Amino acid sequence: MHKKLFIPGPVEVHPDILKAMSSPMIGHRMKEYADLHSRVTAGLKKLLFTDSKVFLATSSAFGVMEGAIRNLVGTRCVNFCNGAFSDKWHDVTLRCGKQADAIRFDWGMPVTAEAVEKALASGKYDSMTMIHNETSTGVMSPITEIAEVMRRYPDVMFIVDTVSSMSALKIPVDELGIDSCIFGVQKAFALPPGLAVFTTSEKALKRASTMEGRGYYFDFIEFAANDAKHNTPSTPCISLIYALDCQLERMFAEGLENRWARHNDLANYVRYWLTERGFDSFPPLAYRSQTLTCSRNSRRIDLAALKKKLGETGFAFDDGYGKIKGETFRIAHMGDMQRSDLDELFAAITHILPELAK
Ligand SMILES: Cc1ncc(COP(=O)(O)O)c(C=O)c1O
Known part of the structure; x- marks a missing residue:
């Protein structure tokens, strides 16, 4: 798969x-x-x-x-x-x-x-x-x-x-x-x-x-x-x-302005979705990336388990890099990505999160 x-x-x-x-x-x-x-x-x-x-x-x-x-x-x-x-x-x-x-x-x-x-x-x-x-x-x-x-x-x-x-x-x-x-x-x-x-x-x-x-x-x-x-x-x-x-x-063909606007929209979309679910931004908001969102694991969930379960469902998810692995996680929103792609990931996370809370 x-x-x-x-x-x-x-x-x-x-x-x-x-x-x-x-x-x-x-x-x-x-x-x-x-x-x-x-x-x-x-x-x-x-x-x-x-x-x-x-x-x-x-x-x-x-x-x-x-x-x-x-x-x-x-x-x-x-x-x-x-x-x-x-x-x-x-x-x-x-x-x-x-x-x-x-x-x-x-x-x-x-x-x-x-x-x-x-x-x-x-x-x-x-x-x-x-x-x-x-x-x-x-x-x-x-x-x-x-x-x-x-x-x-x-x-x-x-x-x-x-x-x-x-x-x-x-x-x-x-x-x-x-x-x-x-x-x-x-x-x-x-x-x-x-x-x-x-x-x-x-x-x-x-x-x-x-x-x-x-x-x-x-x-x-x-x-x-x-x-x-x-x-x-x-x-x-x-x-x-x-x-x-x-x-x-x-x-x-997309148009550079449209491409930049799409990335900005995706960055806001991910940030909003995560904030609503209690995950804070790792960087100060003024310096957050336009291409990936790095969030604090504010709810202290088992990120390794989330990554594993998402993997079994067909999604590759990142549970943090280097010394902040486990404390933070990253969701990329770059390249040819659209909101609908993120919606698929969000649906899968929404499904898995209650299991992790048990
Ligand atoms: C900002 C940045 N610089 C450099 C690299 C290293 O790139 P590469 O693995 O293509 O050599 C990466 C890889 O993730 C990166 O994100």
Whole structure:
């Protein structure tokens, strides 16, 4: 039995996408691939509101997140950490042999513009990383306010993970001045995993060109050289790029404004349903995510039992991540999801909850 996915990625994949993935194979040095590549990167530029370069990497998001560290961190990096994935990015920065400091926030809290200002005013850093939407805690940090601070530090690389937010709301990469914006496609894009997308500003490419130890697979300069020929340095996941092509077409057919409004509506719908049933938001409401809801287990129910029973009924449910597992749970509402999908999950939870109370 297929369990319908309500976890924060991977998420349900629309049948049209699965069909697009079964298109006959082409060679990545053939003109057909160049056409596909240029169509997809043009679509991504429109979606990301950027004239910067947009690259396709065959890997999960962390491949490029590590690549950004190798390509863009020179003297010292500050990693803003407010959950499991941002903590991991700090760890990755150190594992790449870079000098780095973590500025930590309590889980459930956002990265703040004040903290960014304070760290950068020290003059110690030539790069910073942050996660826009911390999937482990359901927190969205105030990227516009942070971008205002970053404008005062043009020599500091602004490296942003939008893994679980890109496409669900407007994230205008150029207007925000993001030097490298990175995301995978298995979350808000609702594609199967295996493809990561990233942007590089002119400044970022200039920095990369001076960096030692970029390696090969995630060398941003290799990506730029190949992109000029509408290509990738090594063989890409062509089936997934077909899927992305199809999904971009579907996104523009829905309309970006409508897509953002749908995600906002779903976030409110889930929040309301949970609040009515006595589950409080884990993050402060002003910083709750648009793509997943992380709730406190305020009623102290057995979340592992709920997950198991939902699984038996055909739903994949998440009972919290890392150190807040069991204390919190997460419901994803991203990608192609509609209210009717959530209604199915809510009906199943409503049915199971009284059993758990016995
Ligand atoms: C915000 C965020 N960043 C990074 C990652 C890691 O992505 P991947 O598993 O695609 O490398 C995740 C995965 O859930 C995530 O949610």
